[in-house]
Amino acid sequence: MIQIKNLHKSYKMGTSSLHVLKGINFNVEQGELVAIMGSSGSGKSTLLNILGMLDVAEEGDYILDNVPIKNLNETKAAKYRNKFLGFVFQSFNLINYKTALENVSLPLYYQGIPRKERQQSALNYLEKVGLKDWATHLPSELSGGQKQRVAIARALASKPKVLLADEPTGALDSTTSHEVMDLIQKINQEGKTILVVTHELDIAQMCKRIVKLKDGVIVEDKKVKQVLASSYV
């Protein structure tokens, strides 16, 4: 599903430049649930940004679902994001004046799907994350865990190939974190490819594979025995 070869990225800091990614190579197959770990400054966020087409690499290849991702202009990147990727953020990033249902249907709006259809579809995804009854509520009326579930529903609504989650449990307490991870695991079991960036080991262990980054290179890449989040709940 994802092939990355010899990925380099550096940031210019005045006269000197900071080499953040120093040749990353890894592949992700369809249906994997991968945790990307590393301390801050290890380059994990940069990697996720490049995977999410929010940032571009200087060197190396990135192939997503057999489509080479390079020389993207903003418009093309936006279209690919909409088509291939679903994002889940640490701070949820829901639009605060839109109801849960409207937030979930927003990616479908940018796909040009008619209103009736996208509302029906959004409602289905809200039902899937267990928030059908909260469809007309604003984000301010939802708890943190509920907000993240709405965000996951929104990420799924555009039927992406890959779900990218950047510290999805970073702003949640442990019980709520486990609920959210349980949901992520269930989505993964349905065959969705998911990448989770985290620095918490217990969250990483709920994935099927852990990739550890340190100083811009992969230092460890191992398959792990998945801990089911439902066992905590």
Added chain:
Amino acid sequence: MFNRDSWREIFDTISKNKLRTFLSGFTVALGIFIFIILFGLGNGLKNSFQEFFLDDASNAIFLYPGKTSMPYNGFKENRRIEFDIEDVEDIKNNFTLFTEYVTPRISRSALTRYKSQSNSYTTRGVGPAHQFVEKTILMKGRFINQKDIAIRAKYAVIGRLVAKDLFKAEDPIGKYIDIGSSVFKVIGVFQDDGGDREERNIYIPYSTRQLLEKGNDEVDEIIVTFNKDLGHTGALAFESSLKKYFKDKKSIDPRDPNGIYFRNLTDDLKQTQQFAVVLQYIVSFVGLGTLIAGIIGISNIMVFVVKERTKELGIRKALGATPKSVIQMILQESVFITTISGYTGLILGVFFLKNIGLKLEDYFIKNPYIDLGTAIAATIILIIFGAIAGYIPAKRAARIKPIIALRDE
């Protein structure tokens, strides 16, 4: 993307961000409103100014007799010059091609009485042509005609305010009034744009006035209106030939500045028009200033709005909004709000001007108005600048990487 869906998205955003919508809409509406009020008041000032100075026919030349200051042709200096009715006829006969109307005028002040009401008014003995020279507008009855002059009729045409003072609600036509112990029949009531003073005058045939003054044929002043086709230079040439003719006729030294006085309104007219142009500049400047203030206002609001929405735009971009759709959304929204509120301000402003119009006449602002073309152009300018002011930050926001916008907590 001007489809129903994008409009629905915009209405949705507008209705859920009422304060923001109100602020930007209010700025535009207020800008247009103030623009229209100031521009309208300026126009009102211009109107009353023009009326003030352009009351009399602008092609009139007034001739007054005076005293000579130089000896000439065997006459001593300090001789009093007099006009009589023959002079009036001479102008008519000798300058037929140049003149429009010629009338004598003899002004006297006299106590005027009707029943128990009395007051002192200026009575002007005039010819029929005076109506056109002074731009007198008849409300009732008729003006003095040639027959009245011939029979020296004791007829009076009274001003609107004279009628109001003396007759109250009564109809003055056909009633008799006492002017300086002579009884006159009222045959007409007039109004005059020259103001209250003009409407407190009484017109009677000049021949009647002469009869009352022991049957002489003296005339106070002569008013001539020249043919408008002469133009400014032609009028000055006509004036100097008229001057030459009279100095010759009355044996006044051609170099004598006194003896006969001429007042030519064509000079006044030119000055007045220049002043009106200056006034127009002031009005335009005030309007332009207001408009610029409005543009700055809407620009500030738009920068603020886009800043406030940076995170939302980042989210939208992460979800697949293209830069174009982001810019389009912001522009469509801002143009929509500025259009609606701009025209609201326009309608309110025009409505307001209409309603205060009459109350301001005492403050020299008459009939304030703004022509619809100017008002609409101003509104469109504000909408365009609102769009430009929105476009620049929107373009920047659309270019920001979503990851940076999202970090903006």
